[in-house]
Amino acid sequence: MLRIANTENGQVRGLPAADPRITSFKGIPFAAPPVGENRWRAPQPAENWEGVRDCFEFAPISVQDTPGLGDDIYCREWHVDPDIPMGEDCLYLNVWTNAKSANERKPVLVWFFGGAFQWGYTAEMEFDGERLARRDIVVVTVNYRLGALGFLCHPQLTKEQPDAPCNFGCLDQQAGLRWVRRNIANFGGDPDNITIAGQSAGGGSVMAQMACMDNEGDFKKVVVMSGMFGSPYTVNDFFLPQSVEQAEKKGERLFEYLGVKTLEEARKLDADYIRSKYSELRNNGEMFFTIVQDGHFCTQDPMAAFRNGTRIRVPVMAGNTGDEFIEYIHAADEDELSEKAEEYFGGRAEEFFSFPEARVRNDSGYSPISSPELGVKKAFLGDNGQNAPENCYYYRFISDIPGEDAPGTFHSVDLWFFFETLAKCSRPYEGRHYDLARQMCDYWANFIKTGDPNGFDINGNKLHEWKPYTDNERNEMLFTSDGAKASTEQSGFVRFLLDTMK
Known part of the structure; x- marks a missing residue:
């Protein structure tokens, strides 16, 4: 097994994973610590080391609110350890490989986690x-x-470093990807067969990397999980880039809240102090959440780039869970509903009301519809209208999820299935759930290898055919309690909303 590997900065030693045929390398530096003068700068090259560096444990997590202190679903689900090491020195990556030597050229997955940035x-x-x-x-x-x-943006940063004034988290991702391109062959990987993938803000990150033309050639496929959004009712600004001017104003308010006037002063502050003060400001609505259209890393809206064909053109797998991010028409009664339908759909309002779903009402509003489903499908239809469209595969995760909290298919729950890590979860999953996880991981693995999810499962059985989603063939893959099921779009309501979305 490949337990020691070379990198551009020195050798690293990994450990056998739970399966000893796998080696895990944890905490490999891919950039210099972003501390001191490197705070709020693009990632700088990592330093070399002598000898063999033991990469046995995860490096400290990025500075953030302490995990595991609440009782929300995510603290119960996986943010379970409030004592996990945390620090500003956080630019490290991890590698799992079953290669026995460094010349095997296996396909590579590069994963960006979510969490609203x-x-x-x-x-x-x-x-x-x-x-x-x-x-x-x-x-x-x-x-x-x-x-x-x-994700700070500030006028002093723009003046001091105009080529990289902001979007530092995204630049970290890009630096990690480029490290993989330069080094992954030493771990048995193929630098010319990389897939980038992420979920939620990680999916938004993948969209941003795909819209950055400087990344052309660095990856061959992408997976976007719950990271594309659209609304037929209002402007959906999830992951919509801010202007530099908008973002700089937030940065100025943060400096004021921190009690500093200059970048030099801010770079000398304790990172935990910045974290605590920023948390207070964020809880009052001042959140560094979206990427900034800085003219360098980000030059365009990633969703628009997908729809109009100006993204890096590679095959895509994307989808959502059934119960996440539902959009509504907020109306007090049917009269107001009719007024808003006229506003949203104009001369097609009567057609809107021909669908029973239009008058469905619950405590949140009328006409519920999945924002990520519409976002993905609208993007796919845009790509399908280009010359030589890429294959785009849509999925929806709608399995039952056990537990006394009856959570439904909540945002992020599909991660346990795609990574096939259900055994680590505290929920009382049963055999059918493990079968579904195996199928989902198999489809994902096939796509990572070839850009096509079809083929065979890990046991050699042929998987149900998953066709691309196109204007002529609205194909879907449904991940259900009874396994993976190929389907076509059944809802005329969804088709109507896709047709009328601005």
Whole structure:
């Protein structure tokens, strides 16, 4: 087994994973610590080391609110350890490989975690890369800066470093990806067969990397999980880039809240002090959440780039869970509903009301519809209208999820299944759930290898055919309690909303 590997900065030693045929390397530096003068700068090259560096444990997580202190679903699900090491020195990545030598050229997955660009880390239980590595994939999970330390924008930064004034967390991801390109062959990976993938803000990160044309050639496929959004009712600004001017104003308010006037003073502050003060400001609505259109890393809206064909053109797998991010028409009664339908759909309002779903009402509003489902499908239809469209595969995760809290298919629950890490979860999953997880991981592995999810499962059985989603063939893959089921779009309501979305 490949327990020692070379990198551009020195040798690293890994450990056998739970399956000794897999080696895990944890805490490999891919950039210099972003501390002191490197705070709020693009990632700088890592320093060399002598001898063999033991890479046995995850590096400290990015500075963020302490995990595991609450009783929300995510603290119960995987943010379970309030004592997990945390620090500003956080630019490390992790590798799982089943290669026996450095010349095997296996397909590579590069994973960006989610968490609204405020929370999250590669050490989360569900991101264990072992099951994918068993399928002959080299798995890399990349850490990046978060919150005020990762996404600050300020006039003094713009003046001091105009080529990289902001978007530091995204630049960390890009640096991690480029490290993989330069080094992954030493771990048995193929630098010319890389897939980048992420979920939630990680999915938004993948969209941003795909819209950055400087990344052309650095990856061959992408997976976007719950990271594309659209609304037929209002402007949906999830991951919509801010202007530099908008973002700089937030940065100025943060400096004021921190009690500093200059960048030099801010770089001398304790990172935990910045974290605590930023958390207070964020809880009052001043959140560094979206990428900034800085003219360098980000030159365009990633969703628009997908729809109009100006993204890096590669095959895509994308989808959502059934119960996440539902959009509504907020109306007090049917009269107001009719007024808003006229506003949203104009001369097609009567057609809107021909669908029974239009008058469905619950405590949140009328006409519920999945924002990520519409976002993905609208993007896919845009790509399908281009010359030589890429294959785009849509999925929806709608399995039952056990537990006394009856959570439904909540945002992020599918991560346990795609990584096939259900055994680490405290929920009382049963055999059918494990069968579904195996199928989902198999489809994902096939896509990572070839850009096509079809083929055989890990046991050699042929998987149900999953066709691309196109204008002519609205194909879907449904991940249900009874396994993976190929389907076509059944809802005329969804088609109507896709047709009328601006």
